[in-house]
Amino acid sequence: MHKDTFLLEGLKNGNEKTLSKVYLIYKSDFIAYAKKFDLSKDDIIDVYQDVILALRENVVSGKLTALNSSLKTYIFSIGKYMIYSKLRKKNNVHLQEFNEFTNTEINQDYDFLFAKELTQNQKKLQIAFKKLGKKCQQLLTLLFYNNYSFDDVLEELDYTSKDVVKSQKSRCLKTLKQKIK
Amino acid sequence: MSKNLETKNKMINDDDLKTVIAKEEYTKGKKQLQKLETNRFSIQKKWLVAASFIVFVSLLSFWLLQKDVTPKELFAQNFEVYPNLITPKTRSENTNTLKEIAFNNYEIKNYKEAINGFNTLLALKNTDTTAVKLYKAISLLSIDNTSEAISILAKNKEANKKWKDKYLWYLSLAYLKNNQPEKANKTLENLSKEEYNFKKKATLTLLKLLKE
Numbered sequence: 001m002h003k004d005t006f007l008l009e010g011l012k013n014g015n016e017k018t019l020s021k022v023y024l025i026y027k028s029d030f031i032a033y034a035k036k037f038d039l040s041k042d043d044i045i046d047v048y049q050d051v052i053l054a055l056r057e058n059v060v061s062g063k064l065t066a067l068n069s070s071l072k073t074y075i076f077s078i079g080k081y082m083i084y085s086k087l088r089k090k091n092n093v094h095l096q097e098f099n100e101f102t103n104t105e106i107n108q109d110y111d112f113l114f115a116k117e118l119t120q121n122q123k124k125l126q127i128a129f130k131k132l133g134k135k136c137q138q139l140l141t142l143l144f145y146n147n148y149s150f151d152d153v154l155e156e157l158d159y160t161s162k163d164v165v166k167s168q169k170s171r172c173l174k175t176l177k178q179k180i181k
Numbered sequence: 182m183s184k185n186l187e188t189k190n191k192m193i194n195d196d197d198l199k200t201v202i203a204k205e206e207y208t209k210g211k212k213q214l215q216k217l218e219t220n221r222f223s224i225q226k227k228w229l230v231a232a233s234f235i236v237f238v239s240l241l242s243f244w245l246l247q248k249d250v251t252p253k254e255l256f257a258q259n260f261e262v263y264p265n266l267i268t269p270k271t272r273s274e275n276t277n278t279l280k281e282i283a284f285n286n287y288e289i290k291n292y293k294e295a296i297n298g299f300n301t302l303l304a305l306k307n308t309d310t311t312a313v314k315l316y317k318a319i320s321l322l323s324i325d326n327t328s329e330a331i332s333i334l335a336k337n338k339e340a341n342k343k344w345k346d347k348y349l350w351y352l353s354l355a356y357l358k359n360n361q362p363e364k365a366n367k368t369l370e371n372l373s374k375e376e377y378n379f380k381k382k383a384t385l386t387l388l389k390l391l392k393e
Contacts, residue, residue, distance in 0.1 A: 003250060019214070020217050024217075052214065114204050122197050126204065129205065145203060151381065151382075155379065155380065155381055176193065177193060180193075
């Protein structure tokens with residue numbers, strides 16, 4: 001079994017150890033690569049953390065199911081895009097280096113949910129979600145973010161039946177609605 | 182429905198909720214990685230003297246990580262003890278009977294004592310022996326007595342339909358721990374054909390990983 005597949009499976013299943021492992025494996029290479037741009041060490045670390053979290057989001061959301069290249073290449077392509085975005089904010093983009101991002105439509109691999117600006121309604125929903133109990137947060141996260149089926153949730157959270165999962169989901173959503181102000 | 186609730190209903194749709202949760206997961210992940218970074222930095226400061234050793238270990242780990250995943254790593258990622266369903270306790274209850282003492286030791290990870298207790302229960306034969314043998318095998322796996330665990334699991338896997346999926350799951354993990362991926366694969370294939378499987382998703386994931 002290949003290491004990259006193993007790591008992607010771990011990220012998909014929400015394994016925290018795998019997240020740290022992936023972060024550490026490619027960190028020094030990424031820092032070495034990013035040093036050629038006008039970024040501080042802290043900025044590079046910050047970007048690299050976002051790169052790894054973007055990778056996880058793409059795996060969990062199903063955007064990335066199989067790799068066409070190595071995991072390292074995929075991570076570096078996201079990294080390059082994030083460096084480009086950061087430098088663009090500073091008006092300091094070396095155009096030649098980033099031609100691939102300037103002329104074409106942005107690849108969906110670089111469209112991350114966590115980077116989106118929240119609407120007013122989403123902000124209210126966010127506040128309400130934070131007020132939910134841990135069990136409800138966990139259940140809704142598995143269903144809406146990790147795209148787990150009821151069967152998957154049944155196994156993951158040790159509920160007694162699929163019907164219990166379904167009714168718990170309804171209860172959690174009802175509570176969430178009640179908490180929206 | 183009140184007007185207020187109607188407004189609230191409009192506020193929640195799947196995409197909004199997904200976006201909000203994605204933000205939450207990002208924040209949690211960011212904290213985890215920042216903590217990892219801070220810990221690593223303080224370790225470097227504290228243990229400057231041992232830097233060369235750390236570099237060596239890091240290089241070795243890096244080299245090992247470049248290799249394919251070993252069966253033992255798969256075991257480590259998937260193994261967790263089966264919860265005590267035989268003598269679940271409430272806070273007010275005292276631990277009196279031999280069965281309760283054995284399972285209490287199991288719960289507090291005192292596996293050697295738990296195994297002694299399970300042996301006594303098996304000698305008395307007044308409890309569900311299939312279940313006790315399973316918990317004994319899991320305890321043996323936890324203290325690295327893999328061969329004996331395999332022996333118990335393999336011998337008793339067909340003894341009781343209620344426990345069969347648990348036996349097959351832990352037997353496949355024991356084979357992984359014992360560096361026998363082919364046997365683990367075969368056991369998982371058998372488990373995947375079972376009507377009831379408490380580890381359905383994990384079984385398929387492991388099978389997929391073992392076949393690559």
